[in-house]
Amino acid sequence: MPQNQTHGADQPDIAGPTPKSQRTKMVKSSDDNENKILAKKLKDSEICVPIVYGNIAFWLGKKASEYQSHKWTVYVRSSTNEDLGVVIKRAVFQLHSSFNNPMRVVEGPPFELSESGWGEFEIVITLHFHGDVTEKPLHLYHRLKLYPEEESGSLSMKKPVVVESYDEIVLSEPSEGFLARVQNHPAIIMPRLPSSFALPPVPMEDINSGKRGDTKNHPLSQWFTNFSEADELLKLAAARQQVQAHIARLRRQLSLLDGQQQLKSASDM
Amino acid sequence: MDAKDILGLPKNALPIQEKKSKPPKETQRKPDGISREVYALTGGLAPLMPSVDVNQLKRKAQSENEKITWQWLPFTNSARKDNLQLYHWVRVVNGVPSTGDYSFAKYNKSVDVIKYTDEEYEKYLVDPAWTKEETDRLFDLCERFDLRFVVIADRFPSSKTVEELKNRFYSVSRAILIARAPSPGDVIVHPLVKEPYNVSQEIERKRALSMVLSHTKQQERRDVEVLAEAKRISEARKAAKAAEEPELPVMADTGHDVTDRAAVAAAAADSISPTPSTQFPSATTANPVSETASVVASLRMLQVYLRSYALEQMVQAASSSAGLRTIKRVEQTLQDLGVNLKPKVPTRAVCAEHLELRKEILTLLSLQKQLQYKEAEGSSYRDGSYAETPGTPPPKRLQRAADLDRTFTPDSLSFGGERVGKRDQKRKGPGRSEAPSSPAQSKRPRKYKASE
Numbered sequence: 001m002p003q004n005q006t007h008g009a010d011q012p013d014i015a016g017p018t019p020k021s022q023r024t025k026m027v028k029s030s031d032d033n034e035n036k037i038l039a040k041k042l043k044d045s046e047i048c049v050p051i052v053y054g055n056i057a058f059w060l061g062k063k064a065s066e067y068q069s070h071k072w073t074v075y076v077r078s079s080t081n082e083d084l085g086v087v088i089k090r091a092v093f094q095l096h097s098s099f100n101n102p103m104r105v106v107e108g109p110p111f112e113l114s115e116s117g118w119g120e121f122e123i124v125i126t127l128h129f130h131g132d133v134t135e136k137p138l139h140l141y142h143r144l145k146l147y148p149e150e151e152s153g154s155l156s157m158k159k160p161v162v163v164e165s166y167d168e169i170v171l172s173e174p175s176e177g178f179l180a181r182v183q184n185h186p187a188i189i190m191p192r193l194p195s196s197f198a199l200p201p202v203p204m205e206d207i208n209s210g211k212r213g214d215t216k217n218h219p220l221s222q223w224f225t226n227f228s229e230a231d232e233l234l235k236l237a238a239a240r241q242q243v244q245a246h247i248a249r250l251r252r253q254l255s256l257l258d259g260q261q262q263l264k265s266a267s268d269m
Numbered sequence: 270m271d272a273k274d275i276l277g278l279p280k281n282a283l284p285i286q287e288k289k290s291k292p293p294k295e296t297q298r299k300p301d302g303i304s305r306e307v308y309a310l311t312g313g314l315a316p317l318m319p320s321v322d323v324n325q326l327k328r329k330a331q332s333e334n335e336k337i338t339w340q341w342l343p344f345t346n347s348a349r350k351d352n353l354q355l356y357h358w359v360r361v362v363n364g365v366p367s368t369g370d371y372s373f374a375k376y377n378k379s380v381d382v383i384k385y386t387d388e389e390y391e392k393y394l395v396d397p398a399w400t401k402e403e404t405d406r407l408f409d410l411c412e413r414f415d416l417r418f419v420v421i422a423d424r425f426p427s428s429k430t431v432e433e434l435k436n437r438f439y440s441v442s443r444a445i446l447i448a449r450a451p452s453p454g455d456v457i458v459h460p461l462v463k464e465p466y467n468v469s470q471e472i473e474r475k476r477a478l479s480m481v482l483s484h485t486k487q488q489e490r491r492d493v494e495v496l497a498e499a500k501r502i503s504e505a506r507k508a509a510k511a512a513e514e515p516e517l518p519v520m521a522d523t524g525h526d527v528t529d530r531a532a533v534a535a536a537a538a539d540s541i542s543p544t545p546s547t548q549f550p551s552a553t554t555a556n557p558v559s560e561t562a563s564v565v566a567s568l569r570m571l572q573v574y575l576r577s578y579a580l581e582q583m584v585q586a587a588s589s590s591a592g593l594r595t596i597k598r599v600e601q602t603l604q605d606l607g608v609n610l611k612p613k614v615p616t617r618a619v620c621a622e623h624l625e626l627r628k629e630i631l632t633l634l635s636l637q638k639q640l641q642y643k644e645a646e647g648s649s650y651r652d653g654s655y656a657e658t659p660g661t662p663p664p665k666r667l668q669r670a671a672d673l674d675r676t677f678t679p680d681s682l683s684f685g686g687e688r689v690g691k692r693d694q695k696r697k698g699p700g701r702s703e704a705p706s707s708p709a710q711s712k713r714p715r716k717y718k719a720s721e
Contacts, residue, residue, distance in 0.1 A: 048576070050616070129573065134572045134573045135572075136572050136573055138574070138575065167576055167577050167615060168575065168576035168615060168617070169573060169575060169576075170568075170575070170579060171572065172569045172571070172572060172573075173569060227614045228614065229614045229616045229618060229619050231614075232609070232612050232613060232614050232619045233618060233619055235608055236608060236612075236622040237622065238606075239606040239607070239608050240622065240626050242606060243602075243606070243626065243629045243630055244629060247632055250633070250636040250637060251636065253640055254639060257640070257643045257644065257647060258643070260647070261643070264647075
């Protein structure tokens with residue numbers, strides 16, 4: 001598959017604009033050039049951001065009233081508890097209409113929302129990404145769970161109800177600017193880049209300055225689920241082996257039958 | 270009485286009182302307009318609401334203006350050629366019987382059958398397969414029986430099929446029309462000239478119709494399934510084509526044609542069911558490549574998506590050629606193998622493995638089907654001894670499917686025999702039904718004998 005290389009010395013007229021715009025662009029050609037390079041998309045590759053989203057709900061016990069029986073937090077975090085702010089600009093949590101201001105906007109990491117209530121409903125989480133990532137938002141759907149599965153389970157104030165779902169945000173054909181910005185970030189799984197490929201260097205931001213966006217030391221982090229693909233992979237591999245064995249056996253039987261029928265029809269004639 | 274004394278109840282006090290009060294109540298309420306018995310039908314109480322709107326009832330008063338009598342009068346029927354006079358009751362209003370023709374005379378319609386002269390016959394209508402007498406006879410019958418060709422075919426002296434008679438009649442009429450027309454332009458609008466009777470087409474059409482009519486339920490279901498899949502495939506192709514990049518359409522096109530032809534040919538095939546199954550494996554090999562490619566293209570269009578969503582789309586694309594039953598079986602197999610229907614940790618590797626597993630299960634199921642069909646064929650040749658059935662799950666379904674399959678081969682064979690027989694001989698009246706209903710093999714020899 002053809003890969004796009006960075007062209008350092010390319011002229012601005014790659015895309016073939018009309019002469020008039022070319023003339024006006026000549027002035028800021030160097031800036032435009034850079035932007036164009038950064039905006040260029042890496043074809044046939046994808047960036048993957050593994051996330052976990054869900055909710056944790058605590059029963060309020062003695063302090064519980066009829067309308068505020070649980071205190072819950074719905075969130076989107078990186079599966080390895082890294083900082084998602086590098087990809088996500090803001091998250092919008094659409095709550096049930098009975099809440100005040102049901103559309104809650106969270107402007108930076110950690111992307112979470114805490115509330116108290118009594119009912120379970122579907123929350124639509126809309127993720128808006130930074131400009132160099134993509135213009136399109138992504139929707140996640142999560143059903144808020146407050147009550148434990150087993151009906152007989154006693155409500156405990158200490159142990160919360162935790163429901164988390166693992167998924168991966170896939171960004172296809174990411175722009176080179178974005179790639180450059182996040183190339184070494186732990187929250188991102190980078191695509192395999194061709195060896196001759198060189199990303200333009202971008203000044204790394206000082207990590208320690210400002211608020212930390214990762215959830216490693218989150219107060220609720222003790223309840224986070226650790227998702228590992230190893231388990232699932234093992235099961236899938238075992239299943240595939242079984243199925244392949246069956247297939248081989250059936251194929252043998254079929255060819256056997258074919259041979260028998262051919263013999264039979266030959267002897268009939 | 271003594272018992273009441275013992276119990277201490279008052280003698281006859283209350284019951285008599287109640288009885289006395291009841292009858293007066295009922296007689297008091299009986300209205301004057303209707304008789305007592307009729308009123309009792311309503312349960313002895315007046316209805317709360319009148320059930321019939323009084324305004325809707327026909328008013329007798331209207332008919333009191335006119336005097337209506339009924340008289341036994343003679344009448345004639347203009348549709349009759351003789352002057353038979355019959356009698357019937359006539360409603361007479363104020364002494365004036367109603368005028369006009371017998372009311373049923375207008376229904377005596379007949380067809381205009383063309384009459385040709387002998388010269389016209391010599392000039393335009395000579396045909397090697399038909400003598401003049403036969404043609405004359407045909408036209409005479411047509412007029413007598415109002416173009417009811419089934420009856421005409423029955424009465425025709427020499428044996429000719431309905432289509433042949435129709436063909437002769439219509440071509441003669443057409444030739445006469447054209448010959449008699451002052452100019453071609455006048456007659457070109459006539460339906461007979463515009464669309465002449467096409468014998469071969471008619472024969473083919475009737476054959477196809479009788480075939481469709483005699484489809485068994487399974488065949489119908491299969492056809493519907495295949496057509497639905499073909500539709501789904503072609504729609505998926507169209508959607509993919511709209512969103513695709515230039516590199517891919519070539520593959521998609523060829524895949525489209527193959528699957529369309531395969532799907533529709535399988536749907537339209539009147540022969541044995543194994544053909545769909547043998548065509549499907551070849552179709553599905555062309556399928557997955559272009560299907561997943563089109564899904565990949567559409568995902569790329571989205572720019573950002575969830576891996577679980579991507580997996581769903583790929584799974585749908587891979588199972589687009591499978592019916593609902595097959596998809597359910599795939600899911601059942603996955604559950605039996607202890608695999609989640611939707612992976613809990615959908616990473617890239619897990620999703621890829623999951624997809625591959627599903628595809629392999631589809632292959633497995635189609636192989637199982639093939640094996641069943643092969644066995645069914647084998648058993649019909651060898652009369653009884655079935656080959657070993659594979660022990661893969663689920664055994665009940667296998668047997669049931671095998672039973673269904675066995676019913677196909679005897680059906681089609683006997684049907685073929687019937688058809689051949691029918692062409693040769695002339696059918697007299699309704700006769701026996703063509704549809705092979707029973708799958709039992711014992712009926713086959715009987716059917717062949719009967720058709721000779």
